[in-house]
Amino acid sequence: xxxxxxxxxxxxxxxxxxxxxxxxxxxxxxxxxxxxxxxxxxxxxxxxxxxxxxxxxxxxxxxxxxxxxxxxxxxxxxxxxxxxxxxxxxxxxxxxxxxxxxxxxxxxxxxxxxxxxxxxxxxxxxxxxxxxxxxxxxxxxxxxxxxxxxxxxxxxxxxxxxxxxxxxxxxxxxxxxxxxxxxxxxxxxxxxxxxxxxxxxxxxxxxxxxxxxxxxxxxxxxxxxxxxxxxxxxxxxxxxxxxxxxxxxxxxxxxxxxxxxxxxxxxxxxxxxxxxxxxxxxxxxxxxxxxxxxxxxxxxxxxxx
Amino acid sequence: xxxxxxxxxxxxxxxxxxxxxxxxxxxxxxxxxxxxxxxxxxxxxxxxxxxxxxxxxxxxxxxxxxxxxxxxxxxxxxxxxxxxxxxxxxxxxxxxxxxxxxxxxxxxxxxxxxxxxxxxxxxxxxxxxxxxxxxxxxxxxxxxxxxxxxxxxxxxxxxxxxxxxxxxxxxxxxxxxxxxxxxxxxxxxxxxxxxxxxxxxxxxxxxxxxxxxxxxxxxxxxxxxxxxxxxxxxxxxxxxxxxxxxxxxxxxxxxxxxxxxxxxxxxxxxxxxxxxxxxxxxxxxxxxxxxxxxxxxxxxxxxxxxxxxxxxxxxxxxxxxxxxxxxxxxxxxxxxxxxxxxxxxxxxxxxxxxxxxxxxxxxxxxxxxxxxxxxxxxxxxxxxxxxxx
Numbered sequence: 001x002x003x004x005x006x007x008x009x010x011x012x013x014x015x016x017x018x019x020x021x022x023x024x025x026x027x028x029x030x031x032x033x034x035x036x037x038x039x040x041x042x043x044x045x046x047x048x049x050x051x052x053x054x055x056x057x058x059x060x061x062x063x064x065x066x067x068x069x070x071x072x073x074x075x076x077x078x079x080x081x082x083x084x085x086x087x088x089x090x091x092x093x094x095x096x097x098x099x100x101x102x103x104x105x106x107x108x109x110x111x112x113x114x115x116x117x118x119x120x121x122x123x124x125x126x127x128x129x130x131x132x133x134x135x136x137x138x139x140x141x142x143x144x145x146x147x148x149x150x151x152x153x154x155x156x157x158x159x160x161x162x163x164x165x166x167x168x169x170x171x172x173x174x175x176x177x178x179x180x181x182x183x184x185x186x187x188x189x190x191x192x193x194x195x196x197x198x199x200x201x202x203x204x205x206x207x208x209x210x211x212x213x214x215x216x217x218x219x220x221x222x223x224x225x226x227x228x229x230x231x232x233x234x235x236x237x238x239x240x241x242x243x244x245x246x247x248x249x250x251x252x253x254x255x256x257x258x259x260x261x262x263x264x265x266x267x268x269x270x271x272x273x274x275x276x277x278x279x280x281x282x283x284x285x286x287x288x289x290x291x292x293x294x295x296x297x298x299x300x301x302x303x304x305x
Numbered sequence: 306x307x308x309x310x311x312x313x314x315x316x317x318x319x320x321x322x323x324x325x326x327x328x329x330x331x332x333x334x335x336x337x338x339x340x341x342x343x344x345x346x347x348x349x350x351x352x353x354x355x356x357x358x359x360x361x362x363x364x365x366x367x368x369x370x371x372x373x374x375x376x377x378x379x380x381x382x383x384x385x386x387x388x389x390x391x392x393x394x395x396x397x398x399x400x401x402x403x404x405x406x407x408x409x410x411x412x413x414x415x416x417x418x419x420x421x422x423x424x425x426x427x428x429x430x431x432x433x434x435x436x437x438x439x440x441x442x443x444x445x446x447x448x449x450x451x452x453x454x455x456x457x458x459x460x461x462x463x464x465x466x467x468x469x470x471x472x473x474x475x476x477x478x479x480x481x482x483x484x485x486x487x488x489x490x491x492x493x494x495x496x497x498x499x500x501x502x503x504x505x506x507x508x509x510x511x512x513x514x515x516x517x518x519x520x521x522x523x524x525x526x527x528x529x530x531x532x533x534x535x536x537x538x539x540x541x542x543x544x545x546x547x548x549x550x551x552x553x554x555x556x557x558x559x560x561x562x563x564x565x566x567x568x569x570x571x572x573x574x575x576x577x578x579x580x581x582x583x584x585x586x587x588x589x590x591x592x593x594x595x596x597x598x599x600x601x602x603x604x605x606x607x608x609x610x611x612x613x614x615x616x617x618x619x620x621x622x623x624x625x626x627x628x629x630x631x632x633x634x635x636x637x638x639x640x641x642x643x644x645x646x647x648x649x650x651x652x653x654x655x656x657x658x659x660x661x662x663x664x665x666x667x668x669x670x671x672x673x674x675x676x677x678x679x680x681x682x683x684x685x686x687x688x689x690x691x692x693x694x
Binding site: 002003013115116117121122127128129213215217218253254277281 | 340341343344347473478495496497498499502503504505507508509511512514515528531532535536538539540541557560561563
């Protein structure tokens with residue numbers, strides 16, 4: 001029973017982290033109608049910036065604050081310099097262009113930081129496990145990820161639903177031409193949205209960094225999951241991304257945790273332990289396929305014109 | 306104009322081809338040179354190049370040309386690169402291979418073309434057993450050997466029970482089977498994770514803790530080892546469930562694992578401080594050239610170059626004499642950096658395994674150190690299944 005609680009927390013933590021990545025992606029995709037494969041590179045840059053700044057300043061907190069600012073800035077510069085020219089183009093051109101950016105960022109990182117990767121060590125107070133209910137210890141850093149992600153999700157909700165900028169963002173998601181025609185500076189709005197998306201990706205990357213490693217190409221595997229999430233949740237929908245991310249995080253973690261035990265009832269133990277990881281990693285894609293068949297617009301689509 | 310250009314090109318090629326085949330020993334080297342595991346591939350290439358430097362870049366009086374190919378960590382790419390090396394480059398030797406799954410995918414074209422091969426890392430059980438070949442040698446180990454040595458060490462430490470975690474691919478299965486072959490305590494559970502995409506081990510660590518096992522054994526090579534150690538120490542398991550490892554902590558991962566690796570034992574057939582002369586020269590020259598120490602991957606690549614050299618010298622550079630080269634290689638007649646070893650009937654080394662520990666050097670840098678010899682002259686469990694006698 002206690003193990004179930006722990007596994008649910010694991011799933012929640014993974015899901016929330018995926019939400020941060022997917023939120024930025026869905027904003028950019030939904031509002032700007034722009035397919036950004038380089039979103040994973042911004043995730044990677046967030047982690048590299050955090051590791052570098054934390055090492056320079058000697059402080060984990062200052063490091064991540066500086067890194068957030070740096071990825072925000074990087075996102076805006078990137079939008080201004082490169083991506084702006086791809087808006088009018090076909091999605092395939094955007095995929096090609098941003099795929100090129102992935103290669104660019106990977107090699108830029110290799111040149112600047114070397115191929116070996118970096119590490120982002122945690123301060124001592126974040127490395128002790130906390131007893132949440134009697135008998136269940138949970139890593140404090142993972143609890144911190146859950147807390148930060150929830151706060152960011154709430155802030156994002158407030159910004160999008162309750163502020164003027166948020167209104168423009170929602171209007172942009174519903175009908176881009178119309179808000180342009182109404183005299184809104186859509187270029188500036190896009191730069192801001194892209195910067196925000198980049199900062200969210202950077203935040204996901206730097207929070208994941210102490211758990212994983214800071215390495216070249218770290219954003220590529222996880223980006224696939226982020227795309228799955230925005231497809232399931234409905235493109236352009238923050239609420240959809242939030243729910244779908246938690247859903248996917250839970251399915252992934254609980255699948256890994258319980259599929260081997262379930263399969264052992266059906267197969268021999270060795271066959272079960274080999275088949276289970278394969279099966280649990282398929283579950284998410286199965287879910288996506290089902291959603292695409294039943295509700296191609298996603299479970300919680302952003303409202304259209 | 307254009308056709309004369311092509312004609313000239315074709316003529317050049319036709320002239321160049323036979324001349325090349327005669328004067329140069331061609332070696333194809335397949336490893337991972339891109340992505341995060343490029344660190345391993347670079348270590349192998351650097352060591353292989355150092356070995357060539359030590360030979361004066363000649364084998365049996367002939368020039369040596371090495372063609373390095375990147376398998377990008379994928380079995381299908383590894384196979385394509387292997388076929389390219391054999392069919393269009395027509396290499397005399399093929400060497401390298403970090404990953405067991407890449408090696409298994411690439412094996413058939415090598416064996417079919419009877420290209421002489423020296424594996425410098427991967428050691429899937431199949432290659433030691435039913436898929437053994439007269440043309441395939443290894444300067445590393447069979448996968449089960451190292452974890453089997455770890456299992457022995459856990460017996461010596463009187464560990465009562467263990468929870469096993471490893472990646473779900475050929476080597477992961479061999480590694481966990483290796484521990485099980487020697488460990489006498491109870492196996493409380495066994496988990497396989499998706500390889501190489503799974504990066505988060507929280508679900509597995511929770512299960513390990515809930516199993517009540519006295520210890521954990523893992524096999525996570527490369528960056529995955531860094532991630533596992535991060536998450537293991539953040540989960541606070543270091544005090545309650547001691548960790549035992551195979552191929553998880555080495556010179557390529559230590560700079561990132563840092564203090565997380567202190568006190569986590571592992572086994573290896575080569576450690577940088579082994580006191581033989583060949584090893585001292587290898588380690589000190591490597592340090593002088595590359596400003597950091599080599600890893601066991603490098604040591605195996607260095608030995609691979611030496612083994613190839615011993616074959617070329619034995620036939621005085623005439624690489625068409627494959628039978629003679631095979632016989633020469635079976636003698637393992639070179640100064641291995643791990644110390645003397647023999648080949649078994651399946652061309653896998655029969656060798657010692659050492660307990661290694663992470664220590665802080667005088668300069669504050671973390672390094673690996675030999676603590677004890679766990680097993681002497683270990684031979685893999687699959688040599689009986691190999692039809693070669």
